[in-house]
Structures are given as C-alpha cells and as structure tokens.
Amino acid sequence: MKRDKKRKGKKSNYKNRLSLFQRPDIRFNRSCPLSVKDAPSIDYKNIKLLRKYISDTGKILPSRITSVCQNKQRKLSSAIKKAKILGLV
Amino acid sequence: MAFYEHTFVGKQDLSDKEIDNLVSKYSDIIKKSGKILKTEKWGLLNLATKIKRNRKGIFIHFKFEGKNKIVKDIEKKLSIENGIIRYLTVKYNKLDLNKEYFNFKKKNKFYEKR
Numbered sequence: 001m002k003r004d005k006k007r008k009g010k011k012s013n014y015k016n017r018l019s020l021f022q023r024p025d026i027r028f029n030r031s032c033p034l035s036v037k038d039a040p041s042i043d044y045k046n047i048k049l050l051r052k053y054i055s056d057t058g059k060i061l062p063s064r065i066t067s068v069c070q071n072k073q074r075k076l077s078s079a080i081k082k083a084k085i086l087g088l089v
Numbered sequence: 090m091a092f093y094e095h096t097f098v099g100k101q102d103l104s105d106k107e108i109d110n111l112v113s114k115y116s117d118i119i120k121k122s123g124k125i126l127k128t129e130k131w132g133l134l135n136l137a138t139k140i141k142r143n144r145k146g147i148f149i150h151f152k153f154e155g156k157n158k159i160v161k162d163i164e165k166k167l168s169i170e171n172g173i174i175r176y177l178t179v180k181y182n183k184l185d186l187n188k189e190y191f192n193f194k195k196k197n198k199f200y201e202k203r
Contacts, residue, residue, distance in 0.1 A: 027185075041188065042178070045190040045191065046190050047190070048190075058137070072150070081100060082177060082179065084137070084176055085175065085177050086096060086098060086148075086177050087098065087136035087137050087138060087140050087175060088134070088136075088137065089137050
C-alpha cells in the first residue's frame, strides 16, 4: 500500500524510541505482545487488557509506543471504542 | 443465521423485579425467530464516565443467534425504554461461549483500584 511505503522510510531510523536523546537500541527488537502464542483475546469485554493500551485520560496509545503490530492495533482500537460506548472503559 | 452479542445498560436504581421483566421481555423477542445461547448478568458496574447523570449501571448481556430483523426490533424497543441508558449489538460469525470476563465470584479487587 502507498501508505506503508511512505512510512517504511521513516520507520527504520527511529523505530521505537520516544525522544531524540534516547539511545536507539534500547527497545530495538520488541515483538508484538499480542501475537505471542497464548496472548489474551482482544475483545471489548476484556477491559483488563484494554486498560493497558489506553492512557490515563482515556486516549488510545499509538502502536509506535506500545509496539503492537498493525492488525492487532486495529482490532484493539475498535474494541476500545466499543467498550467506551458501553462505558466500561 | 448470524451470531449476535447484545448488551444493554440499565439505570442503577432499577429494582431486581424490573430487571427480570426487562430480561424476559427482550428474550421473548429473541426467542420468536432466533435462539438464545447465553444470558449473563454482569450486575452493578461503575461506569467510566457519567452517562445521563448516573455513575453506575446494571449490565445485561445476551448471546444469541438469529436474523438481523431481531436486532432491529430490539433496538427500536430499547430506544423508547426509559430505564435503559445505553445498548450495543455486535455481530459475529462465530461465538465462543465459555469465555466469561465478568463473573465476580469473589469481590474483584480490580474495581476498587479505579
């Protein structure tokens, strides 16, 4: 996809670090925590998992900080929005 | 025949009697042309934000199988019901029935922390 091509160039040099001064190899090869073997299932009822991926003011954390892979991040954000509708999160 | 998960949130001052006839009313609608797989009472949970001026809500959860006509009937009736503040229906192509997230046999310390 065009979007990926644009992001690929930027993604390589500041892969997953927050600020310029942070040493780049601190979290270089962090794998996605949700695609390990027996990861918790992403569901709008599973608020214990959802609460890990939202900030304290209720915003959804970006995947470059939580290093979640792209399709899990999509599932996560739709589950979080459903939980917000019901007022669970 | 798709699988649906329907939850609705009742006001906190609903008595048990009102909740029971709410549950029976909507399960009859589902039973007319569908099949209820599971009903769950999540009980009184405190809401993240204030919805229509109440902080706590009573959650009722249905898992059923049926046509989308059922969902239209339920949501039409739910919107005019005054005891209900929020509802959500989710369509699935397959459901796992055994996973339960809200059965607090013991007092769950998770909710005190908030």
